[in-house]
Amino acid sequence: MKLLFALKKFLFVLCLVVFFVSCKQELKNSKISGSVFGTFYEITYASNTNENYKKQFDSIFYIINKSMSNYQPDSNISKLNKNENISVDAHFVKVFKASKKLYRETEGALDPTIGNLVNAWDFGSEKPKIKIDSMKIDSLLNYVGFNRVGLVDNYIKKEDGVFIDFNAIAKGYAVDVIGEFLEAKAVKNYMVNIGGELRSKGVNVDKKKNWTVGVENPNFDGSQSTNTVIELKDKAMATSGTYRKFKLDENGNRYAHIINTKTGYPSKTNILSVSVIAETCMMADGYATALQAMGVKKADYFLAKHPELKAYIIFENNKQELEVLDINGFKE
Numbered sequence: 358m359k360l361l362f363a364l365k366k367f368l369f370v371l372c373l374v375v376f377f378v379s380c381k382q383e384l385k386n387s388k389i390s391g392s393v394f395g396t397f398y399e400i401t402y403a404s405n406t407n408e409n410y411k412k413q414f415d416s417i418f419y420i421i422n423k424s425m426s427n428y429q430p431d432s433n434i435s436k437l438n439k440n441e442n443i444s445v446d447a448h449f450v451k452v453f454k455a456s457k458k459l460y461r462e463t464e465g466a467l468d469p470t471i472g473n474l475v476n477a478w479d480f481g482s483e484k485p486k487i488k489i490d491s492m493k494i495d496s497l498l499n500y501v502g503f504n505r506v507g508l509v510d511n512y513i514k515k516e517d518g519v520f521i522d523f524n525a526i527a528k529g530y531a532v533d534v535i536g537e538f539l540e541a542k543a544v545k546n547y548m549v550n551i552g553g554e555l556r557s558k559g560v561n562v563d564k565k566k567n568w569t570v571g572v573e574n575p576n577f578d579g580s581q582s583t584n585t586v587i588e589l590k591d592k593a594m595a596t597s598g599t600y601r602k603f604k605l606d607e608n609g610n611r612y613a614h615i616i617n618t619k620t621g622y623p624s625k626t627n628i629l630s631v632s633v634i635a636e637t638c639m640m641a642d643g644y645a646t647a648l649q650a651m652g653v654k655k656a657d658y659f660l661a662k663h664p665e666l667k668a669y670i671i672f673e674n675n676k677q678e679l680e681v682l683d684i685n686g687f688k689e
Contacts, residue, residue: 386563393418396552403546403562424448425527444511459643460503466647468618472522473497494621529642532556556593556638575629593638597645598630634667660684
């Protein structure tokens with residue numbers, strides 16, 4: 358009897374081991390990709406159920422577009438820019454408050470009210486109606502300054518003519534919302550990528566190692582090559598670059614799509630690419646844009662005061678050679 362009991366116990370334990378091993382083997386990556394916000398998205402996650410969340414992702418993208426897309430005439434932000442008095446949703450409020458924080462910390466280097474000038478320089482959602490000149494720029498600068506915009510009980514208080522544009526931060530925010538959705542579904546391993554803005558959790562279960570991401574070289578000819586590769590674990594990363602979205606004048610000078618909030622002109626920064634690692638992709642996105650506009654010296658000084666931010670800056674030196682700054686342990 359004792360031998361029979363011992364045999365049954367052994368078989369039971371063996372079944373449990375087989376069960377848990379089989380469950381572990383079932384954990385594999387699912388990948389969903391598509392187009393959104395004028396770019397691509399790729400979401401990789403691992404779950405035992407292998408459930409397809411594409412409908413939920415599309416719903417999240419729809420809601421965020423409906424809230425903050427300047428390219429949709431019936432979105433909340435478009436209605437506000439037409440001076441309609443509307444109540445904004447929770448997504449808008451979160452991005453608005455984060456933008457206020459970034460605006461103050463960067464001393465206006467990131468300013469969502471720069472939208473009129475972005476459009477005037479033909480980098481935005483609306484085509485310029487008249488040719489840009491110094492008088493037009495001076496006129497539009499009168500509507501720049503996020504300190505003039507307030508939030509009271511889900512209503513935005515602003516002057517008529519102020520044009521709000523969250524493009525420098527909204528894509529990163531969408532990455533965070535997708536990540537938070539997956540975590541609510543008990544997904545412990547994922548990578549969200551929307552147009553190169555990233556958020557990771559856990560590990561890549563298919564490769565059985567941490568998620569790896571690359572920082573591209575700033576190639577103006579449109580080709581793609583990698584400058585460096587890092588592991589991104591339980592963090593977010595965003596990159597701002599001027600090497601793809603720029604204009605050339607008749608003299609061959611490059612003008613970045615990031616507008617200097619003080620002058621109203623495109624930034625003439627020597628920075629070609631800034632990648633920032635932070636706790637959330639929304640903040641990484643915003644800081645990367647602000648650092649891009651600051652230039653190398655100001656960005657280096659700013660990051661010295663913010664050790665919680667890791668940055669990788671690729672810039673042109675005085676000899677028009679590429680140099681790299683790894684700040685606060687970006688590659689560690």
